[in-house]
Amino acid sequence: MTEPFVHDLAPxxxxxxxxxxxxxxxxxxxxxxxxxxxxxxxxxxxxxxxxGEIVVDVIPxxxxxxxxxxxxxxxxxxxxxxxxxxxxxxxxAAMNMEFGYVVAAEKLLGIRVPERVEYIRVxxxxxxxxxxxxxxxxxxxxxxxxxxxxxxCMRDREHVLDIFERACGARLLYNxxxxxxxxxxxxxxxxxxxxxxxxxxxxxxxxxxxLLSHNKIFIERTANVGVLPQEVAINYACSGPxxxxxxxxxxxxxxxxxxxxxxxDFDIPVGRGEHxxxxxxxxxxxxxxxxxxxxxxxxxxxxDQLPEGNVQEAIPKRVRPPKGELYLRxxxxxGELGYYLVSDGTPSPFRVKVKSPCFVNLSALxxxxxxxxxxxxxxxxxxxxxxxGEVDR
Amino acid sequence: xxxxxxxxxxxxxxxEAILGATLEGVHDPSVQVAPDHIVEVARFLRDDDRFxxxxxxxxxxxxxxxxxxxxxYHLHSIAKSHKLTLKIEVPVEDPRCQSxxxxxxxxxxxxxxAYDLIGVVFDGHPDLRRILLPYDWDGHPLRKDYQVPEFYxxxxxxx
Numbered sequence: 001m002t003e004p005f006v007h008d009l010a011p012x013x014x015x016x017x018x019x020x021x022x023x024x025x026x027x028x029x030x031x032x033x034x035x036x037x038x039x040x041x042x043x044x045x046x047x048x049x050x051x052g053e054i055v056v057d058v059i060p061x062x063x064x065x066x067x068x069x070x071x072x073x074x075x076x077x078x079x080x081x082x083x084x085x086x087x088x089x090x091x092x093a094a095m096n097m098e099f100g101y102v103v104a105a106e107k108l109l110g111i112r113v114p115e116r117v118e119y120i121r122v123x124x125x126x127x128x129x130x131x132x133x134x135x136x137x138x139x140x141x142x143x144x145x146x147x148x149x150x151x152x153c154m155r156d157r158e159h160v161l162d163i164f165e166r167a168c169g170a171r172l173l174y175n176x177x178x179x180x181x182x183x184x185x186x187x188x189x190x191x192x193x194x195x196x197x198x199x200x201x202x203x204x205x206x207x208x209x210x211l212l213s214h215n216k217i218f219i220e221r222t223a224n225v226g227v228l229p230q231e232v233a234i235n236y237a238c239s240g241p242x243x244x245x246x247x248x249x250x251x252x253x254x255x256x257x258x259x260x261x262x263x264x265d266f267d268i269p270v271g272r273g274e275h276x277x278x279x280x281x282x283x284x285x286x287x288x289x290x291x292x293x294x295x296x297x298x299x300x301x302x303x304d305q306l307p308e309g310n311v312q313e314a315i316p317k318r319v320r321p322p323k324g325e326l327y328l329r330x331x332x333x334x335g336e337l338g339y340y341l342v343s344d345g346t347p348s349p350f351r352v353k354v355k356s357p358c359f360v361n362l363s364a365l366x367x368x369x370x371x372x373x374x375x376x377x378x379x380x381x382x383x384x385x386x387x388x389g390e391v392d393r
Numbered sequence: 394x395x396x397x398x399x400x401x402x403x404x405x406x407x408x409e410a411i412l413g414a415t416l417e418g419v420h421d422p423s424v425q426v427a428p429d430h431i432v433e434v435a436r437f438l439r440d441d442d443r444f445x446x447x448x449x450x451x452x453x454x455x456x457x458x459x460x461x462x463x464x465x466y467h468l469h470s471i472a473k474s475h476k477l478t479l480k481i482e483v484p485v486e487d488p489r490c491q492s493x494x495x496x497x498x499x500x501x502x503x504x505x506x507a508y509d510l511i512g513v514v515f516d517g518h519p520d521l522r523r524i525l526l527p528y529d530w531d532g533h534p535l536r537k538d539y540q541v542p543e544f545y546x547x548x549x550x551x552x
Contacts (some may be wrong), residue, residue: 019520063525066532183423237448237499326420327451327467338451355451392525
């Protein structure tokens with residue numbers, strides 16, 4: 001005689017989710033957002049633990065673009081060959097990635113570069129910062145539901161990419177700044193073109209403000225959303241527009257100047273909570289818009305002071321750096337980009353570690369999204385402005 | 394405050410935790426700390442009014458070769474505007490050290506990365522999982538003796 005079938009009525013053990021740290025409660029549900037989701041700006045997967053429409057917790061999963069470039073660097077023949085790899089971290093602001101690396105490598109190798117190189121680097125880095133912020137602003141508008149500003153931003157970005165293309169032939173990944181110099185000198189009409197861009201772009205910032213920044217719907221979606229208090233931002237080591245959006249007046253170009261940034265006169269915009277609380281999404285967004293104006297100020301001053309010189313005279317032929325290590329940080333559009341370079345006395349680096357601002361800023365996402373609505377997650381993530389190439393490295 | 398003074402105060406406060414220091418002739422002066430005392434040293438550096446190291450700029454896992462792994466902490470104080478580097482060394486057979494996640498929240502992901510790529514295990518970390526590599530990956534790629542596996546889940550690794 002066979003055993004009678006008995007229903008197992010004992011409740012199943014609630015599922016545990018790696019990273020949540022506790023079993024799922026009743027009424028809670030897990031939604032996977034990404035990796036192929038337009039508002040995650042690349043391949044980021046967020047596991048949202050939701051109770052109805054309220055987000056209880058966020059568990060980010062990344063690494064889809066991980067290529068362990070730090071390991072590649074250890075196999076390079078010299079410090080110069082690392083530059084194409086750093087280009088591919090934050091691929092919308094490759095100039096700033098190169099800038100940080102070459103400044104760090106030059107300090108480790110003990111190279112002084114000509115003044116002309118420093119000025120061209122600053123101009124390129126600030127143009128690149130404008131490009132990065134334009135993409136951040138445009139795609140943020142698109143996340144929230146405004147399509148037109150994105151097209152306007154892309155239109156203005158083209159002008160900067162044309163300048164880059166005329167200088168080094170590439171539009172996205174430049175390999176332009178080399179340790180000790182530049183791959184090419186700028187073309188003869190560079191100064192006029194850059195000045196013409198500044199004249200052209202300044203009114204467009206006002207247009208952008210009229211169209212998006214002070215738009216009622218946009219403010220409703222972003223003000224008082226994802227508030228990041230100052231002390232939390234510092235404890236999470238947030239940097240760049242995220243930290244400044246929370247009201248901390250901290251910019252490495254002013255507070256810990258590198259290259260020739262101490263020679264220029266510019267302001268550091270910070271979040272003031274004009275439409276809500278200090279440190280909300282609107283503040284972070286607005287810091288970027290105001291920073292673009294300051295970039296134009298720096299560019300105009302640098303172009304006026306641009307000295308003559310040979311941009312390749314300090315490029316070393318063969319280099320054997322002294323044994324040593326240093327950590328050097330620069331202000332990339334996303335925040336504090338740090339390079340930790342260790343040399344064991346051989347021509348190739350012993351260790352290259354990158355402190356990526358996007359990685360660190362993204363780690364604060366769960367802290368500021370708890371209790372938000374699902375639609376707000378899109379707004380919060382967009383306001384952090386991540387590039388997954390840099391998060392995953 | 395210059396690193397010399399910081400080291401003197403630290404060595405006087407934690408005689409058993411501070412193992413040494415490299416202060417001269419380097420770009421970044423560093424202080425060597427015992428792996429099981431790093432949390433108390435870190436908390437002291439953050440909370441003491443003379444230091445106020447409120448930011449952990451960077452946390453890097455290291456393979457020093459010769460059977461030693463390690464962690465390097467780059468600290469910075471926004472209030473006081475000074476910097477300090479802390480270093481710890483752990484043997485490769487038993488690479489355990491304490492987690493500073495309770496002091497600086499930013500250490501959470503940095504420590505996961507160091508665990509993922511170097512294989513340092515952080516005791517007291519609330520959620521020590523791999524972060525960049527797949528969760529079922531074998532090995533720690535940034536170790537100097539790392540061999541690329543031939544297969545991953547039955548798929549040939551093309552490299």
